[in-house]
Amino acid sequence: MARELAQPSMASVAAAAGVSPTTVSHALSGKRAVSAETRERILQTIEQQKYRPNMVARSLRSRKTQSIALIVADITNPYYPAIARAVHDGLVEAGYVSLIGNTDGIGEVEQTVLEEMVARGVDGVIMRPMALTGQQVRDIVGPVMPAVLITDEDEGGPVDRVNTDDAHGIHEAVAHLRDIGVDELGFIGDPLAATSMSRHAAFVESVESLGLHAVDEWFIDSEFTRDGGYAAAKKLLSLERPPRGIVCANDLIAIGVIQAARDLRVAVPQRLAVVGFDDIDTAALMSPALTTVLNPAAAVGAACADLMLRRIDDPALPYQHVSLPTRLVIRESA
Amino acid sequence: MARELAQPSMASVAAAAGVSPTTVSHALSGKRAVSAETRERILQTIEQQKYRPNMVARSLRSRKTQSIALIVADITNPYYPAIARAVHDGLVEAGYVSLIGNTDGIGEVEQTVLEEMVARGVDGVIMRPMALTGQQVRDIVGPVMPAVLITDEDEGGPVDRVNTDDAHGIHEAVAHLRDIGVDELGFIGDPLAATSMSRHAAFVESVESLGLHAVDEWFIDSEFTRDGGYAAAKKLLSLERPPRGIVCANDLIAIGVIQAARDLRVAVPQRLAVVGFDDIDTAALMSPALTTVLNPAAAVGAACADLMLRRIDDPALPYQHVSLPTRLVIRESA
DNA sequence: TTGTAGGCGTTATCAG
DNA sequence: CTGATAACGCCTACAA
Numbered sequence: 001m002a003r004e005l006a007q008p009s010m011a012s013v014a015a016a017a018g019v020s021p022t023t024v025s026h027a028l029s030g031k032r033a034v035s036a037e038t039r040e041r042i043l044q045t046i047e048q049q050k051y052r053p054n055m056v057a058r059s060l061r062s063r064k065t066q067s068i069a070l071i072v073a074d075i076t077n078p079y080y081p082a083i084a085r086a087v088h089d090g091l092v093e094a095g096y097v098s099l100i101g102n103t104d105g106i107g108e109v110e111q112t113v114l115e116e117m118v119a120r121g122v123d124g125v126i127m128r129p130m131a132l133t134g135q136q137v138r139d140i141v142g143p144v145m146p147a148v149l150i151t152d153e154d155e156g157g158p159v160d161r162v163n164t165d166d167a168h169g170i171h172e173a174v175a176h177l178r179d180i181g182v183d184e185l186g187f188i189g190d191p192l193a194a195t196s197m198s199r200h201a202a203f204v205e206s207v208e209s210l211g212l213h214a215v216d217e218w219f220i221d222s223e224f225t226r227d228g229g230y231a232a233a234k235k236l237l238s239l240e241r242p243p244r245g246i247v248c249a250n251d252l253i254a255i256g257v258i259q260a261a262r263d264l265r266v267a268v269p270q271r272l273a274v275v276g277f278d279d280i281d282t283a284a285l286m287s288p289a290l291t292t293v294l295n296p297a298a299a300v301g302a303a304c305a306d307l308m309l310r311r312i313d314d315p316a317l318p319y320q321h322v323s324l325p326t327r328l329v330i331r332e333s334a
Numbered sequence: 335m336a337r338e339l340a341q342p343s344m345a346s347v348a349a350a351a352g353v354s355p356t357t358v359s360h361a362l363s364g365k366r367a368v369s370a371e372t373r374e375r376i377l378q379t380i381e382q383q384k385y386r387p388n389m390v391a392r393s394l395r396s397r398k399t400q401s402i403a404l405i406v407a408d409i410t411n412p413y414y415p416a417i418a419r420a421v422h423d424g425l426v427e428a429g430y431v432s433l434i435g436n437t438d439g440i441g442e443v444e445q446t447v448l449e450e451m452v453a454r455g456v457d458g459v460i461m462r463p464m465a466l467t468g469q470q471v472r473d474i475v476g477p478v479m480p481a482v483l484i485t486d487e488d489e490g491g492p493v494d495r496v497n498t499d500d501a502h503g504i505h506e507a508v509a510h511l512r513d514i515g516v517d518e519l520g521f522i523g524d525p526l527a528a529t530s531m532s533r534h535a536a537f538v539e540s541v542e543s544l545g546l547h548a549v550d551e552w553f554i555d556s557e558f559t560r561d562g563g564y565a566a567a568k569k570l571l572s573l574e575r576p577p578r579g580i581v582c583a584n585d586l587i588a589i590g591v592i593q594a595a596r597d598l599r600v601a602v603p604q605r606l607a608v609v610g611f612d613d614i615d616t617a618a619l620m621s622p623a624l625t626t627v628l629n630p631a632a633a634v635g636a637a638c639a640d641l642m643l644r645r646i647d648d649p650a651l652p653y654q655h656v657s658l659p660t661r662l663v664i665r666e667s668a
Numbered sequence: 669t670t671g672t673a674g675g676c677g678t679t680a681t682c683a684g
Numbered sequence: 685c686t687g688a689t690a691a692c693g694c695c696t697a698c699a700a
Contacts, residue, residue: 009693020671025695035669052453056393057693060676065390067433067454076419078412078615085410088436097454099401099431102422119386120401120431226615255619281412281560285589287621343677354687359679369685391677394692 008049017045028053059121068146068308069117070098071127073105073193077224077252078280080128082297083150083304087126090305096123105193105224107131114140124148124312126304130193134159146311148304152198160307160320162300166195166277167202169293169326173247173275174206176291176328182245182273186218188232188257189249193224196249199277203247218243222253229256237264237272245273245334251280251292258288258333273334289331296324342383351379362387393455402642403451404432405461407439407527411558411586412614414462416631417484417638421460424639430457439527439558441465448474458482458646460638464527468493480645482638486532494641494654496634500529500611501536503627503660507581507609508540510625510662516579516607520552522566522591523583527558530583533611537581552577556587563590571598571606579607579668585614585626592622592667607668623665630658 014021019038026032027042034042045051059065070087072080088098099122101113110132117125124146129137134149134157141147147159152166177185187203189196200219207214220236222228229248233256236242248254254276261268268274268288276283276292283290303322311317348355353372361368361376368376379385393399404421406414422432433456435447444466451459458480463471468483468491475481481493486500511519521537523530534553541548554570556562563582567590570576582588588610595602602608602622610617610626617624637656645651 007693010695011693021694022671022696023669026670029695031696033669038669052449054455054693055453056390056399056455057676058695059390060394060678060693061695063676074419075409075415075422078415081409081412081415084434085408085436088409088434097433097435097450100418100422100434101431102419115386116431119389121388121390282616282619285616285620287619341677344679345677355678356680356687356689357685360686363679365679367685372685388677391692392679394676394694395678395680397692 007054008051009054010051013042013045013049013051016049017042063121064123065121066095067097067099067120067122068124068126069101069114069122071101071103071110071113071117071125073128073130073224074102075100077250078282079250079278079295079297083128083301086298086301087305090302091308094309103130105130105190107192111140118142118145124308126150126308128195130195133157134161144315146308146315148307148311150300150304151194153194158319160311162303162307162322162324164295164300164324164326166199166293166326167205169277169295169328170199170202170247171206172328173291173293173334174203174210174212176330177245177247177273177275177334178210178212180269180273180334182334183212184218184243184245185212185214186220186236186243186246187214187249188220188222188229188236188246188253190223190228191221193249196224199249214243222249222256224250224252226252226256226259229253230260231256233257233260234264237261237266242272244271245275247275249277251276251278251283251290254290254292254333255282255286258286258290269332269334275328275334279329283329284331288333291331291334292329293326294329295326299324341388342385343388344385347376347379347383347385350383351376397455398457399455400429401431401433401454401456402458402460403435403448403456405435405437405444405447405451405459407462407464407558408436409434411584412616413584413612413629413631417462417635420632420635421639424636425642428643437464439464439524441526445474452476452479458642460484460642462529464529467491468495478649480642480649482641482645484634484638485528487528492653494645496637496641496656496658498629498634498658498660500533500627500660501539503611503629503662504533504536504581505540506662507625507627507668508537508544508546510664511579511581511607511609511668512544512546514603514607514668516668517546518552518577518579519546519548520554520570520577520580521548521583522554522556522563522570522580522587524557524562525555527583530558533583548577556583556590558584558586560586560590560593563587564594565590567591567594568598571595571600576606578605579609581609581611583611585610585612585617585624588624588626588667589616589620592620592624603666603668609662609668613663617663618665622667625665625668626663627660628663629660633658
C-alpha cells in the first residue's frame with residue numbers, strides 16, 4: 001500500500017510511472033515531445049495519485065507567481081468591489097489570482113502593503129493610490145515590475161495608468177448646478193487623498209470659469225465615508241452663511257450629507273443641492289435619488305486588467321495610458 | 335561597483351557581510367543566538383542592499399505561504415465586501431494575505447477555484463459554499479488544510495463553521511408579516527444555493543407553524559441579484575392570485591422586487607409587503623426603506639478569521655462552530 | 669524520445 | 685557562536 005501522507009510530487013509520479021521527473025514535467029507542459037503511450041501512463045498515474053503541481057516550487061524556479069496585487073483604500077466602499085470583480089475576471093482566464101490589500105488611504109500603509117506584495121513576488125500591482133505618486137510606487141516596486149495605477153496624476157511617472165475624466169464630470173455637475181440657479185457652492189473631500197484633490201481642483205476651475213461663488217470656508221475635510229460626510233455637512237450647514245449647493249468627492253460623502261440635511265431639516269434639493277461622485281448602486285435607489293457623476297468602475301477594472309496583461313506580455317512597451325469618460329447623472333438631489 | 339540587476343539574496347548579503355547564509359538567516363529569524371556585532375553588520379548590509387527575504391523560497395521550505403483563500407459567490411454583492419474586509423483585518427496582523435475567488439455560486443467553479451487555491455499552497459480556506467457540502471470541501475482540500483465554512487448545513491462535515499441564525503430572522507419576518515395582516519406569502523430565492531434553501535426551509539416552517547398560506551406557485555427561482563429579483567417579481571405579480579407578501583433570500587432580490595412592483599404600479603407595502611435579507615447599506619436608504627433581516631457580515635468575517643487563526647495555531651482542535659444572531663429590522667416595505 | 673544534473677532562495681540538521 | 689550541507693518541488697540546459 002502506498003502511503004498518502006505526503007503530497008504527491010513529480011518525483012513520486014515519475015517513480016510510479018517508471019519514467020524520469022523530466023518526462024513528467026514535459027508531459028505536463030508539452031514543451032518537448034513525449035510518446036503517446038508514455039504520456040498516457042503518466043496521466044493515469046497523476047490521476048491515481050491525485051497529483052497537482054506545486055505552484056510554489058514552480059514559482060521559485062520561474063520567478064513568476066501568477067498573482068497580482070490589487071491595492072485599494074477600502075473594499076467596503078461600494079466603488080471598489082466593481083473594480084475588484086472586473087480585475088478578477090480579466091485576470092482569471094489568464095491564470096492569475098488577485099491579492100487584495102486595503103490601505104484606508106493612509107500613505108504609510110500604502111507603502112507597507114506595496115512592499116509586502118513585492119516581497120510575496122506578485123507579478124504586478126494594480127493600485128489606486130491616495131498618497132503615493134507614480135514615481136514613489138515605481139521606486140518601491142523596483143524598475144521592472146508591472147504597475148498599473150488608477151490615478152489622475154498628470155504625469156503619472158513611470159507606470160501604466162488608467163484614469164477617468166473626472167474634471168469633465170465635475171464640470172458638468174457645476175454647470176448643472178448653475179443651470180438650476182445654485183451659484184454658491186461648497187466642496188467636501190479629503191485633502192489627503194489624491195482622487196479627492198483632483199476633483200476639487202476641477203471644481204474650483206469650473207466654479208471660476210462659470211463665474212460662480214466658492215469661498216474657502218465652504219471647502220470641508222472629510223474621509224470618503226458616510227460618517228465623514230455627515231460630520232462635514234453638519235459643520236457646513238452650521239455656518240452663518242452656508243452654500244446653496246455641495247459637490248462631494250464621492251457618493252458615500254454625499255449620502256452622509258443628505259442624512260445630515262434631513263436631521264437638520266434642510267430640504268434637499270430646495271435649500272441644499274447635493275451632487276455625489278461614482279454613481280454607486282445606492283445612488284439611484286435612495287430618496288432623494290442622488291444626482292452624481294457616473295464613474296465607470298467595471299470598465300476601469302477591465303482596463304487595468306487589460307493593461308496589466310499587455311505589459312506582462314511585452315515589458316518593453318512604452319507606458320500606456322487609458323482614459324475613460326464620466327458623465328453627470330441627474331436625479332433628485334440637485 | 336556592485337551590480338544591482340539581480341535581486342539581493344541571503345547569499346549576497348552573507349558574502350558582503352563576511353558570514354555564512356545560515357547566520358544571516360538566524361540573524362533575521364532570531365532562532366539562534368548571533369553575536370551583537372555580527373548581527374549589526376548583517377543588518378547594515380541588508381539595509382545597503384535593500385534586501386528583502388524571498389517569500390516564495392521561504393514558502394517552499396516551510397510549506398507555508400501565509401495566505402488564505404476567501405471564496406465567495408460574487409464580491410460585487412454588497413454583503414461580501416463587509417466579510418472580506420473583516421477577514422482581511424483579522425488576518426493581516428497575523429501576517430496573512432487573502433486571495434479572493436469569485437464563483438458566482440456555480441458548483442463546478444467552486445470546485446475549480448478550490449483546487450486552484452490548494453495548488454497555490456494557501457494555508458487555509460474560508461468559503462461560503464453555495465453548492466458544495468462541507469464533506470466535499472474537505473475531500474477537495476485534503477485532510478489537513480484548515481477550512482472555515484460560512485454555512486447553515488446542520489452537520490457541516492469535517493470543517494470549522496460559522497453560521498448565522500437565519501431561521502430565527504426569517505421567523506421574525508414571517509411573524510411580523512402576520513402581525514400586519516399579511517397572511518399569503520411567497521418566497522423568492524435560488525434553489526441551487528444552499529444559503530437560499532435553508533432560508534426557504536425556515537420560511538416554510540414559519541408559515542406552517544403560524545398557520546399562514548404559501549402555495550408552491552409562490553416560490554419563484556431567482557439568482558441573488560437585482561435583475562433576478564425583478565424578473566421573479568414580474569412572474570409572481572402576473573399570477574392570477576399573487577401573494578400579499580414576499581420574503582426574499584437576500585436584499586438584492588428584494589430591491590429588484592420593489593422595482594418591479596413600482597413598474598407594475600403595485601403599492602409597497604399596501605398591496606405587496608416585501609422583506610429582504612442581509613441589511614446591506616442600501617436597505618436603510620432606499621425608498622421605501624427595506625424591512626429586512628440583519629445579517630452581521632462584519633462579525634461573520636471576524637469570526638471566520640478568528641477560527642482560522644485558532645485552527646492554524648492548533649490543528650488538533652475539535653471542529654469549531656460559531657453561531658451569530660440575526661434579527662428583523664422593520665422599516666417601510668413591510 | 670528520454671534521462672542526468674544543477675539551481676531557484678530559504679531553512680533545518682549536523683558539526684565544529 | 686558559526687558554518688557546511690542538504691532538501692523543499694520544479695524546470696531546463698546538456699547529454700545520450
